[in-house]
Amino acid sequence: MKLMLALDVMSKNEALKIAEETKDFVDIIKIGYPLVLSTGIEIVKEIKNKTNKEVVCDFKVADIPATNEKIAKTTLKYADAIICQGFVGKDSVMAIQKVAEEYGNKGAPKKVIMVTEMSHLSAVEFLQPVADDLAKMAKELSVDGVVAPSTRPERLKEIKEIVGDIPIISPGVGAQGGDLDKVLEILGDNDYVIVGRGIYEHNNPKESAKHYKKLISKN
Ligand code: O7E
Secondary structure (H helix, E strand, O other): EEEEEEEOOHHHHHHHHHHHHHOOOOOOEEEEEEEEEEEOOOOOHHHHHHHOOEEEEEEEEEOHHHHHHHHHHHHOOOOOEEEEEEOOOOOHHHHHHHHHHHHOEEEEEEEEEEOOOOOOOOOOHHHHHHHHHHHHHHHHOOOOOOOOOOHHHHHHHHHHHHOOOOOOEEOOOOOOEEEEHHHHHHHHHOEEEEEOHHHOOOOOHHHHHHHHHHHHHHO
């Protein structure tokens, strides 16, 4: 199982410092609006240069196909993968997949990761009722990864069963209180556990990353 660092800090120096300190224990780095809006998209290049890791842009893109296409082009010029919402429907996701195909090459294909059910409390209001259908759509579209919650292991399991061998990317352990032991029983070698605050807010991010890496590597 792999560790994805959610680097949601707001300063370039802090981001680069934590990325470098934790790089031996982190498999891939996810950044999103907090860091990119604070520093600019060029931060992707700087993180990649410092760490030699793949960088995923978590923009949870959720627009009409024509706008999704533009966002994907700007993002995938820099990043290795982009995260989108599935609830906007097939054509919006496919517009991003088309850009990923165009911008990738054989050695470094660009990836599209799609959100199904989110990890926060209110995800049960509107997203959970349609999440199984979103997971089925993700499978039909053969996306490169599916986001499902560590905060609700029973739902994580159900979504994993639907998507089969598509890698799961799961947030919610650490600050959001997800039970890592239960998550480890469900996820497999190709899946990712996301940890953000549990690492970057720790007084020793390197030790925390090492700790999480050790825990998930036991399985
Ligand atoms: O709670 P933390 O600090 O460990 O951070 C979790 C990260 O995962 C943070 O970047 C948040 O935006 C993201 N996330 C969720 O917490 N819940 C979700 O349902 C989805 C995501 C997410 O990253 O979606 C794309 C992978």
